[in-house]
Amino acid sequence: MSIRLTVQDSDGTILSLEGTEGESLMSVIRDAGAEGLLAMCGGCCSCATCHVVVTGGPVDALAPPSVDEQDLLAGLSNATPASRLSCQVPLSPSLDGLCVTVMAEE
Numbered sequence: 001m002s003i004r005l006t007v008q009d010s011d012g013t014i015l016s017l018e019g020t021e022g023e024s025l026m027s028v029i030r031d032a033g034a035e036g037l038l039a040m041c042g043g044c045c046s047c048a049t050c051h052v053v054v055t056g057g058p059v060d061a062l063a064p065p066s067v068d069e070q071d072l073l074a075g076l077s078n079a080t081p082a083s084r085l086s087c088q089v090p091l092s093p094s095l096d097g098l099c100v101t102v103m104a105e106e
């Protein structure tokens with residue numbers, strides 16, 4: 001089953017994307033070529049350039065961020081309570097319909 005995502009990139013372009021279970025949210029957004037998502041560390045939770053803000057959809061189905069993810073988010077000046085590092089969000093069917101906005105590095 002594909003998991004549908006709505007992504008607004010840093011240029012304001014709205015992308016309708018689809019991922020598969022177990023794939024990271026970051027890889028789906030990166031592979032679509034969305035502006036603003038650099039993902040420089042490749043997904044090992046050390047760069048914070050995969051920052052997104054969750055704006056809608058099944059927000060309650062998201063697992064809470066790990067301590068490492070929380071620490072990286074705390075160092076971002078543009079983080080919000082809805083911020084996540086997209087490489088730390090594995091897709092599952094319960095996340096179908098998730099909406100996020102890519103936050104470009106400041």
Ligand code: FES
Pocket residue numbers: 026039040041042043044045046047048049050085086087088
């Ligand atoms: S890609 Fe580097 S922290 Fe997510």
